[in-house]
Amino acid sequence: MNQTSKELPRLVIIGGGFAGINVAKAFKNVAVEIDLIDKRNYHLFQPLLYQVATGELDPANIAAPIRKILWKQKNVHVALGKVTNIDFDKKIVHFDGGEMDYDYLVIATGAQQSYFGHDEFRVHAPGLKTIDDALEIRRRLFLAFEEAEWEADEESRRKKLTFVIVGGGPTGVELAGAVKEVATETLPKEFRNVHCDMARVILVDGGERLVGPMPEDLGKKAQEVLEKMGVEIHLQVHVNDVTSEGVVIGDETIPAENVFWAAGVQGQDLAKKLDVETDRGSRIVVNPDMSIPGHPEVFVVGDAAHATDAKTGKPVPGVAQGAIQTGRFVAEIIKQELQGNPPKERPAFSYYDKGSMAMIGRGNAIAAIGKVHYSGILGWISWNILHVMFLVGFRNRFKVMLDWLWNYIWKTRRSRLITGDPQVHIKRLYSERQKREEEKHRRLLQRKQDEEQ
Amino acid sequence: MNQTSKELPRLVIIGGGFAGINVAKAFKNVAVEIDLIDKRNYHLFQPLLYQVATGELDPANIAAPIRKILWKQKNVHVALGKVTNIDFDKKIVHFDGGEMDYDYLVIATGAQQSYFGHDEFRVHAPGLKTIDDALEIRRRLFLAFEEAEWEADEESRRKKLTFVIVGGGPTGVELAGAVKEVATETLPKEFRNVHCDMARVILVDGGERLVGPMPEDLGKKAQEVLEKMGVEIHLQVHVNDVTSEGVVIGDETIPAENVFWAAGVQGQDLAKKLDVETDRGSRIVVNPDMSIPGHPEVFVVGDAAHATDAKTGKPVPGVAQGAIQTGRFVAEIIKQELQGNPPKERPAFSYYDKGSMAMIGRGNAIAAIGKVHYSGILGWISWNILHVMFLVGFRNRFKVMLDWLWNYIWKTRRSRLITGDPQVHIKRLYSERQKREEEKHRRLLQRKQDEEQ
Known part of the structure; x- marks a missing residue:
């Protein structure tokens, strides 16, 4: 990579979820150098997470190493690390232990659980x-x-x-x-x-x-x-x-x-550190083209963004399809600009609702x-x-x-190991024999009462 | 179970490894009440543990809930808990939050890693x-x-x-x-x-x-x-x-x-608390019939025991077969005594070596x-x-x-999630660009040197 890389433009993607992975994949065979950084080494298929929680599936069934997903795409360089700050003026992403500079930046950090202030x-x-x-x-x-x-x-x-x-x-x-x-x-x-x-x-x-x-x-x-x-x-x-x-x-x-x-969900804490406008849920408010105001080279996609559907005026929903679609949309804009044939004006994102489903039982x-x-x-x-x-x-x-x-x-579930040290424990365990004694006693008492009546 | 249980003899098994499970299974259709207690809710197939450590298999592939293994055997009652002490005189097993009394006790607590005093x-x-x-x-x-x-x-x-x-x-x-x-x-x-x-x-x-x-x-x-x-x-x-x-x-x-x-391995810490003879590796020294001296109703099997092969005089090896064989051997003795037809003298355990294997690559x-x-x-x-x-x-x-x-x-391995918070981190990460600059510099330097020669 080193022999040509000094001329190549640099794209940094923060996050390897649905949004981030789809951005990276869109640049297959495009002359660009991509750094994808995530604080985990795996891409997680969140819609099936509840099945891991209830013992139906193993964690590794719904999580794939990000490197493995992208290993064939030689212009992607994956890093494990936590982004600590972004310098929008100098175009540098700081993370725990280093930094990356970019020409384009895509923030795809997703959402975390929200306890609504509690x-x-x-x-x-x-x-x-x-x-x-x-x-x-x-x-x-x-x-x-x-x-x-x-x-x-x-x-x-x-x-x-x-x-x-x-x-x-x-x-x-x-x-x-x-x-x-x-x-x-x-x-x-x-x-x-x-x-x-x-x-x-x-x-x-x-x-x-x-x-x-x-x-x-x-x-x-x-x-x-x-x-x-x-x-x-x-x-x-x-x-x-x-x-x-x-x-x-x-x-x-x-x-x-x-x-x-x-x-509920909210954006990651990173958003609070940045000089950007966020909504109540720490999501970064974006322009119709998913870029942040004042920085056309910085985009926010997926759950991290507070985006509005250009056609309906409704908020773009925080679902897998929203992440995939905003990711691909932004990748297209960047690609066109990199290849020197951008449209006169950037398009505005519009969500296409493919439908929704929920398992009940x-x-x-x-x-x-x-x-x-x-x-x-x-x-x-x-x-x-x-x-x-x-x-x-x-x-x-x-x-x-x-x-x-x-x-x-x-009607079974195989993956129900209790790992870690099960410290939470029973307050009062009973000896089976003790219980039997109590029952015997209770039965005798009952018989006595029955006889007395 | 309650209606008849007051007459049934009680067997407590500590540990749901190869030894403990094989003891319990031997009592299928035998009139006895069994409590099997383990500090984990799963039976672990230890020989494949190194494959979990190297990302080849999922944890749930090699671990099965103890309850699930024994659910059809209605005379077994499984408990999750850590045994804290055993009163051999009163015949009571104390564990975190309760106690169990026994007529027969089988200690099958296995081994833990030994750091040889370090x-x-x-x-x-x-x-x-x-x-x-x-x-x-x-x-x-x-x-x-x-x-x-x-x-x-x-x-x-x-x-x-x-x-x-x-x-x-x-x-x-x-x-x-x-x-x-x-x-x-x-x-x-x-x-x-x-x-x-x-x-x-x-x-x-x-x-x-x-x-x-x-x-x-x-x-x-x-x-x-x-x-x-x-x-x-x-x-x-x-x-x-x-x-x-x-x-x-x-x-x-x-x-x-x-x-x-x-x-190296050693017995569990429990052995140190008991009034029993142990070897240097905290294994409990047992009689030829796997019972502990002075307590014919208490047996130790598998890795927890320091046992000697009656035929060869060699120590019984701490492998799965040793656990399975000592477990079945002890179960047979107890069964015969429960059914009122024990031999005049208890037999002495002898290990049958079925062979051994090790994967290299x-x-x-x-x-x-x-x-x-x-x-x-x-x-x-x-x-x-x-x-x-x-x-x-x-x-x-x-x-x-x-x-x-x-x-x-x-030539791949799927289960390589880094779970938990990856706190251990990189001491010095480099920016790719910085590295490129250094290389460019080094190359220029090299060229200069070449030209000078």
Whole structure:
């Protein structure tokens, strides 16, 4: 690379998610030197993260090394590192341990979980944005059942088996359905004291209905199916507090040891350090061409951007398609300018809605494609096909299909290791014999009472 | 269970490894109440752990929930918990949060890594006994290459790409071969500045040859193959120090940022708390029938026991077969006594050596079965078949075979996520441009010198 690189223009991409990867890929065979930097060494297929959290898939099924995705594209140089600041005037990206200079910069840093100003909730209510988040939820989910199995106190056991999911968007709906399935189908046959009707799964959302961004009839449908599965749904209430003992929703306190947060997202902290305009959710406000005001060589794409659809005037949604489309759009602008044939004026981004879907449970998903809305087994099939299609890597696709098929047939989940040191532990375990003694005693007492009557 | 359980004898098994699981399974359809307690919720297939550490397999491929293995056996009650003490007189097992009483007790707690009195090495040289260990090695291994890719200083880069594996037993040999393969076959094509001849892999052992417990010709063979692959082997030297900067072997200091420890094992700390005789490696010394002196109702099996082969007088080896065989042996004694037809005298345990194997590299493994020793592709095929056969769970077997086949064909490894916060970071990253400037300068200088000559 060195022999020619001194003449080549330089493009730096921050982030290897849907947006960043799609930007990089668009420059295949283009004479440009690309640095792609990410704080993780893998690209994550976030839509399936809830399946890692609930033991259905392995982390490596839905994450592929960024290097591996791009290794054939010789003009890309991947770096693992965390960007600490950007000097827009000198055109330098600073990261932990070094710096990169650029001619064009694409910020594709994605989003992180938002606790709406209540960051103190985080420790009690893990979010679901990273592999580590998913493993933490998985740990808590399966540990809860292990502890409940040996918990003598009825009230404590109920608290251990109460799962509150905050946020009724697609992630919250999918997580609630999957947790309920774990509780009713996967685990009870392997436990002696935990039965399939013991676990409470509660889904909370402040809105009027579930999956707000999707059509109303599908929101209703999702609610109907989840309620039939036994998920309790609380709408139009807000979570006012989360502690290790439970949640306060509205005025009601629900004792619960497991709270999972799928309520909101915000831009990364990096945005706050930059001299740019951000919205309330730390997303960077961009021009119609996705560049930042005053710096036509700097673009923001995907979840990191606060962008407005040029045709509808609506905000571009923070979904995979939004990231892919803004990424490709920006890449096209840069490519044209690099190749010396830009249009007189840069185009304005407009989002093309390919539809949306959400899995609810075994054999049931909701889907909206254009004006066609459907659910049930047909939705479920579409959901599975679509998610497998978009997974990166042929082998991952094959293995995920295999896992799904197997789990579907056997109603099981294989990936439920509790890793790390399980420090959270049972408050009061009982000896089986002690319990038997108590029962014997109770039965004797009962008999006496019966005889006396 | 409660209606009849008060008359049933009680068996407590501590540990769900090869030994513990095999004890439990032997009591299928026997009228006994079994509590199996483990500090992890999964049974781990340790012989394949090095493949998780080197990104070949996912953790869930080689670990199965203990509950899932035993769910059909209704007389087994599984508990997640850490045993804190055992009262041999009152026949009670204490664990974090509760207690269990027993009529028979089987201690199958396995082994942990031993640093031979140098526990201060541990932080710099992770062992390879648990999933968490394997993930830590995986993290360090792949992070080393990420850091090296952007390291400007030649000396630092060399240190980052030097991997020292301490211990030349089967685990050390397998790990060294796999790390070398990662360095030469898997990664270089995805990197721009790291090339396949850059990484040094050094295997250190205090003995005269590799894989000491295996026949001498195979030890020689392993050394020959590893050296051909480029692994440097240091024999008959001891590791005198391990720091974050490197290792001291004998008098020589080797600068290395990655040290992996596969040198020795010892019993769990629990043994030290008990009023029992232990050997230097914290293994509990047992009678010929695997019971502990003075307590015929308490047995120790697998790696936790210091047992002597009744026929040969040699120590029973700390391998999977040793655990399986001692487990089944003890289960048979207990079963006979429970069923009221014990032999006059308890039998003495004798180990049946089914052979041993070690993977060296792509298409090459060594194997000793009885007096037949072989290596190369035939050894490799045997190794693969044997390890898949012993894996728990049909789906795991299938998926592991699929992974192996895929990795073999494509010379790749899929499971190389760096999870957790990668805090260890690059000391000095260079800007590509800076490097180019330096090279330009160097070339100009060179040209000048050439012209002057």
